[in-house]
Amino acid sequence: MNVNGKHYRTIWLHPDDEAAVQIIDQRLLPHRFAIVDLRTLEDFEAAIQDMYVRGAPLIGSAAAYGIYVAALQVAAMPHCEAKTFEEKMREVAARLKATRPTAVNLAYAVDRALSAMAAGKTIAEQTRLALQTAHEITEESVAHCHAIGQHGLRLIEEIYQRKLERPTPSGEHRMGPTVNILTHCNAGWLACIDHGTATAPIYAAHDRGIPVHVWVDETRPRNQGASLTAFELAEHGVPHTVIADNTGGHLMQLGLVDMVIVGTDRTTRIGDVANKIGTYLKALAAADNGVPFYVAVPSSSIDWRLRNGLVEIPIEQRDAREVQFISGLDEKTGEVQEVRLTPSGSPAANYAFDVTPARLVTGLITERGVCEAGEAGLMALFPECGGVDE
Numbered sequence: 044m045n046v047n048g049k050h051y052r053t054i055w056l057h058p059d060d061e062a063a064v065q066i067i068d069q070r071l072l073p074h075r076f077a078i079v080d081l082r083t084l085e086d087f088e089a090a091i092q093d094m095y096v097r098g099a100p101l102i103g104s105a106a107a108y109g110i111y112v113a114a115l116q117v118a119a120m121p122h123c124e125a126k127t128f129e130e131k132m133r134e135v136a137a138r139l140k141a142t143r144p145t146a147v148n149l150a151y152a153v154d155r156a157l158s159a160m161a162a163g164k165t166i167a168e169q170t171r172l173a174l175q176t177a178h179e180i181t182e183e184s185v186a187h188c189h190a191i192g193q194h195g196l197r198l199i200e201e202i203y204q205r206k207l208e209r210p211t212p213s214g215e216h217r218m219g220p221t222v223n224i225l226t227h228c229n230a231g232w233l234a235c236i237d238h239g240t241a242t243a244p245i246y247a248a249h250d251r252g253i254p255v256h257v258w259v260d261e262t263r264p265r266n267q268g269a270s271l272t273a274f275e276l277a278e279h280g281v282p283h284t285v286i287a288d289n290t291g292g293h294l295m296q297l298g299l300v301d302m303v304i305v306g307t308d309r310t311t312r313i314g315d316v317a318n319k320i321g322t323y324l325k326a327l328a329a330a331d332n333g334v335p336f337y338v339a340v341p342s343s344s345i346d347w348r349l350r351n352g353l354v355e356i357p358i359e360q361r362d363a364r365e366v367q368f369i370s371g372l373d374e375k376t377g378e379v380q381e382v383r384l385t386p387s388g389s390p391a392a393n394y395a396f397d398v399t400p401a402r403l404v405t406g407l408i409t410e411r412g413v414c415e416a417g418e419a420g421l422m423a424l425f426p427e428c429g430g431v432d433e
C-alpha cells in the first residue's frame with residue numbers, strides 16, 4: 044500500500060545486501076516513518092518481541108526471514124558442519140518461537156522453514172531454501188489478503204445495496220448511504236505484507252467507489268488502531284473516525300455500525316477466534332445489537348490442532364508498563380515521548396489478546412471464501428485440513 048504516494052510492503056530483502064532484511068519500524072508510526080535493517084537473529088527477536096513488526100501474518104513472514112538470516116550467521120561460524128548447523132538451527136527456531144506466543148503464524152512459519160531446509164543437501168542449499176520459504180510465505184500472504192479483500196467486498200456490497208433500497212432516514216445525505224464498519228486493533232497492511240486482512244475488503248470497497256466509513260477503535264494499551272489503522276486509512280483516503288475502545292457498543296445501539304470486521308492471531312478448527320484484547324467485548328455488543336461480526340482469517344492463522352480457544356490458545360501477557368504509560372508525539376519538541384498514566388504505585392495487568400467464541404462470529408472471511416464460524420464451514424473450504432491431528 045502507499046505511504047506518501049510511494050508503494051511499500053512491511054518487510055523486504057535489503058535491495059543491496061542479501062544478508063539483511065528491511066522493515067518499517069511500526070513503534071514510531073504514525074509520527075515517524077523509519078526503515079530498519081535486521082541483520083542478526085537478535086535483531087529479529089527484538090523486532091518481534093518489542094513490536095517493531097507486529098500483526099500475525101507479518102510476524103510469520105518476519106520469523107521466516109529470521110530463520111534465513113540466522114542460517115547465514117550460523118553458516119559463517121568457524122568449523123560449522125552439517126550436524127552443528129542443524130542443532131544450531133533448532134535452537135534458532137526455539138528462540139524465535141519464544142518471542143510471542145499467541146499468533147500461530149509464528150510457529151507455522153518457523154516449522155515450515157525448517158522442514159523445507161531439511162531437503163537441502165548442503166548448508167548453502169539449506170540456507171537458500173530458507174530464503175525461498177520466506178519469500179513463499181510472504182507472497183502467499185499478499186495473495187491471501189487480496190483474496191480476502193475480494194470475498195469481503197461482496198459482504199460490504201450486500202449491505203450497501205440493502206441501504207440503497209431502504210428509504211434514507213432524515214439526516215443521511217442525499218449522496219446515498221455510507222457503509223459504517225467498525226474495526227479493532229490493526230489488521231491492515233501494516234499487520235501483514237500488503238492489503239491487510241480486515242482492511243482488505245474496506246480498501247476494495249473504497250476503490251470500487253462504495254462509500255465506506257470506518258470506526259477505528261484506539262485499541263489500548265498500545266493503540267494500534269489510533270496509530271496504525273488510522274495512519275493507513277488516511278494514507279489511502281478512506282474516511283474514518285478514531286474512537287475510544289468503549290464507544291463501539293454505544294454506536295451499535297444508535298444503529299451507526301453496519302458491520303464489524305476484525306483480524307485474528309489464531310483461529311481454531313471450530314471457529315473460536317483469538318485477537319487483540321477487547322475484540323470479545325465488541326463481539327458481545329454486536330450480538331446484542333444484531334450487528335454482523337466478521338473475522339478476516341488467512342489460513343496461515345488457523346490452528347487446525349485446536350478446538351476450544353479459551354482453553355487451548357496461549358494468551359500473551361505483556362509488560363505492565365504498556366498499561367501504566369502511553370507514548371505519543373510531543374508537539375512542542377516534535378519528539379515521540381512516553382508519559383506515565385497511572386499512579387506510580389498502582390500495579391497493572393496486560394493481557395494482549397482474548398478469545399471470541401465461534402457462537403458470536405457471523406462469519407469467517409478466508410482466502411477461499413466466506414464460511415460460518417464452525418468446523419463444517421472451515422472443512423468445506425479447507426477439506427485437506429480435516430485430517431490434521433488434534
Ligand code: MRU
Pocket residue numbers: 097098099100146227228229230231234235239240241267305306307308318319395
Ligand atoms: O499485538 P499485535 O499488534 O501483534 O496484535 C495484532 C492483532 O491482534 C491483529 O488483529 C491480528 O494479528 C491480525 S493481523 C492481520
